[in-house]
Amino acid sequence: MVQKKTHFDFIEMKKRGEQVAWITTYNYPMATLVEKSGMDMILIGDSLGMVVLGYNDTSPVTMEDCISHCQAVRRGAPNTFCIGDMPFLSYHVSVEESIRNAGRFIREAQMDAVKMEGGEAICKHIRAITDAGIMVMGHVGSIPLGSNQINSFETQGRDVQNAREIIKDALAIQESGAYALLLEGTPPELTAFLHKKLSIPVYSVGAGGPCDGQLMMWADMLGISQTIPPKFVKKYASIAEIELKAFHEYINDVKTGVYPSKEYSYQILEGKEKEFEELLKEFE
Numbered sequence: 650m651v652q653k654k655t656h657f658d659f660i661e662m663k664k665r666g667e668q669v670a671w672i673t674t675y676n677y678p679m680a681t682l683v684e685k686s687g688m689d690m691i692l693i694g695d696s697l698g699m700v701v702l703g704y705n706d707t708s709p710v711t712m713e714d715c716i717s718h719c720q721a722v723r724r725g726a727p728n729t730f731c732i733g734d735m736p737f738l739s740y741h742v743s744v745e746e747s748i749r750n751a752g753r754f755i756r757e758a759q760m761d762a763v764k765m766e767g768g769e770a771i772c773k774h775i776r777a778i779t780d781a782g783i784m785v786m787g788h789v790g791s792i793p794l795g796s797n798q799i800n801s802f803e804t805q806g807r808d809v810q811n812a813r814e815i816i817k818d819a820l821a822i823q824e825s826g827a828y829a830l831l832l833e834g835t836p837p838e839l840t841a842f843l844h845k846k847l848s849i850p851v852y853s854v855g856a857g858g859p860c861d862g863q864l865m866m867w868a869d870m871l872g873i874s875q876t877i878p879p880k881f882v883k884k885y886a887s888i889a890e891i892e893l894k895a896f897h898e899y900i901n902d903v904k905t906g907v908y909p910s911k912e913y914s915y916q917i918l919e920g921k922e923k924e925f926e927e928l929l930k931e932f933e
């Protein structure tokens with residue numbers, strides 16, 4: 650059985666310079682395999698809106714969607730450190746509502762921590778949630794939350810003004826009590842600087858290194874999504890091609906009668922063939 654890592658293990662890994670490998674995961678069958686692989690952590694990202702629910706962006710994703718997917722992942726990966734991603738508007742209305750929503754990830758889905766996208770503007774919410782005893786991972790850089798297309802899915806921090814904002818946001822997030830920070834799409838120089846400057850673990854998703862670990866998106870790394878993945882994605886498999894090939898073979902087998910053969914059918918109990926024949930005759 651996999652030994653579940655805690656925040657203290659990640660701090661020790663940081664001290665040793667050991668990289669954390671983690672991945673987004675959204676459902677039970679995926680989670681069982683991810684846990685079996687020995688992955689260090691799982692993020693149940695609100696990217697589930699696009700990847701498994703078919704939305705164009707993350708703005709329609711609700712608290713109910715997130716909780717339900719977090720619960721499924723937890724059932725599949727009971728011994729892996731899991732982080733629930735707080736969706737659009739779940740921590741923007743009031744501090745009370747933010748605490749309540751963050752608490753649902755812990756109480757209803759047994760998450761180990763929550764992740765919140767945003768900079769200085771959300772720090773009072775991070776403070777309140779951490780004060781309530783909930784671990785928060787901050788997330789800055791390309792943060793595609795909501796319908797604001799200005800920041801979405803582009804690299805960030807490539808010009809001085811933008812890099813300054815990211816540094817200020819990162820410092821404010823640490824100051825607010827976040828236990829870790831995820832950088833998305835920033836240049837490696839900025840990532841390396843923040844890794845050195847901050848005392849909390851700093852992780853990268855498309856932000857290069859050096860830092861304390863790398864996050865990869867499940868559908869992109871396995872070649873499941875049909876869209877062109879971002880530049881930073883390394884494709885480790887082509888699952889969509891394997892699935893399509895299998896679907897085509899199945900369709901062909903059904904249409905030509907190759908499937909189902911005797912091998913894939915249930916047989917009448919041995920010695921009961923005659924009785925069975927008689928029964929059918931009764932109804933002819």
Ligand code: KIV
Nearest residue numbers: 673694695696734854
């Ligand atoms: O929702 C998500 O999967 C994320 C990653 C893009 C970091 O927040």
